[in-house]
Amino acid sequence: MAGKSQAGMVRDLEVGDLQMVASLFAKTFRRSKPPTASLTDYLQEVFLNHPWSDPDICSKVFVEASGQVTGFVGVFPSRLELDARPVRAAFAGSLMVDDPKGNPLAGARLLRAFMAGPQDISITETANHTALGMWQKAGYPLDPGYSMGWLRVLRPFSAAADTGGRIVPPAGILRPVGRILDRGAALARLMPFRPAERTASKVSFSDATPEQFATAMMTLSRHFPLRPRWDERTLLWFLAQAQEKRDLGYPEWRVGYGPKGQLLGAYVYFSSPGNIGWLLQAVCAPGSEGELVDDLFAHAYEMGYSGVRGSSHPWLIPALMSRRTMLYGRSFFIADARDKSLLEPIKAGRALVSGLAGETWTRLIGDRFD
Known part of the structure; x- marks a missing residue:
């Protein structure tokens, strides 16, 4: 056409x-x-x-x-x-x-x-300010819940150096200085951003393989009324694409189970020591959001990362807000459908339509093509 x-x-x-x-x-x-x-x-x-x-x-x-x-x-x-x-x-x-x-x-x-x-439904989750203007002029408003970005600082000096290096590349030379200052703060027991311990958690998370993560994703997606129709082959294709995001570091796959062995949560994020991690996907059973966020922050801290950031997981926002997380707008989510009932799960924040279920799995975001 x-x-x-x-x-x-x-x-x-x-x-x-x-x-x-x-x-x-x-x-x-x-x-x-x-x-x-x-x-x-x-x-x-x-x-x-x-x-x-x-x-x-x-x-x-x-x-x-x-x-x-x-x-x-x-x-x-x-x-x-x-x-x-x-x-x-x-x-x-x-x-x-x-x-x-x-x-x-x-x-x-x-x-x-x-x-x-x-x-049946048209979506974007990565509109920048210029594209957002085009969408809005055409009469399509953004969805605030799925447009929310967030940042949880874990090591403030390293996080500041990493952020500065991304904005102004020459500032990246300050990363070693940030790590030294954070070590000094730890020795002086000045660690206001250190995440809470996980000892009281009812969900036990552990490292997983991409295949184990894929199985967990297909199971946990059933908690969301609007969700992808994944099968193992297609989901592993998306995971393989995401694993190549070399500018974002390396993926950390995590899956969580309850005391009776029931599957309750899974997430994957990317980073390298000293830098800010990026959450690609999180999914969990209702009521397990806090445990997932606690494990994410604790794991990132233990791995030596300076912080974690992410976007477009509205069901996590209450848990994030209560754990010293900063919220901001970065890329924008817009959806429209001829049958407006398709939009109700999105408005309620219970649609699995971002990250691996959306478009940010692509290597066009976070990879180099040398």
């Missing part, structure tokens, strides 16, 4: 577009040199060879009359279910236009083309 005008046209992504899309991605999001073949290959893998590929739900490109691709919206097809009812879903990520000032309507046209697709 395509929409034409003198200013260009919007159509489905094709294999021949991938090199131009990779160049646009590198320019827009990485500000880097010309893209490598690995980035082009990855775009083909996730946008054209996705395990849930749907010929009717495709990424879109904006093409000038010259044939040059100057706009793109990446679309991930998804298979959800609402109380066992199949739901056809699509996630929009990587909305970009080469010259938004010169062609201010290109982004809006890409967005309209995405929303006009046959999916």
Whole structure:
């Protein structure tokens, strides 16, 4: 399908577009040199060879009359279910236009083309401020619960050095200084950010393999009325993609059980010693949120990380707020559906539609393509 005008046209992504899309991605999001073949290959893998590929739900490109691709919206097809009812879903990520000032309507046209697709529900969980403006002008408001970012500082000097290094790379040379100051604070017993002990917890968490984590995710997802229709093969594909996020460190897979051996929680986060960890996915049975958060913070502290951050897990927010966690807005979550009943679990904060269940599993977030 395509929409034409003198200013260009919007159509489905094709294999021949991938090199131009990779160049646009590198320019827009990485500000880097010309893209490598690995980035082009990855775009083909996730946008054209996705395990849930749907010929009717495709990424879109904006093409000038010259044939040059100057706009793109990446679309991930998804298979959800609402109380066992199949739901056809699509996630929009990587909305970009080469010259938004010169062609201010290109982004809006890409967005309209995405929303006009046959999916039952349309979602994005990674809209930046520019994309958010496009969504809101089109009449789609953000969802506050799934747009919330959070940060729990564990070692304040190291966390400050890590944050500074991410904003201004040369400031990364201060990381060793931060670690020294945090060690000094620990020796002086000045550790106001140290997490609570887990001795009284009714949930026992332990390290797990990706396969064990996948099994736990499929079981625990049943606590959420709107959730992915995973099977082992597709979920392991998402996990394999996520494991390659080299800029975020290494994954820590954790699964928790109750005193009678019942499965109660699971989470995965990424980090390297001294740096701030990033929570990709958390899921748990109702009533176990506090134990999951306590284990996450305690484990990260024991591993030597300076803090943990995350987003888009609204069922965890009450537990996070009561444990010295800072909340903020960073990327924005928006959802719309023709059948508005599909939005009720999202409004209630009981939908599993972010992280591994959304679009932030992709290597386009948190990986390098050398």
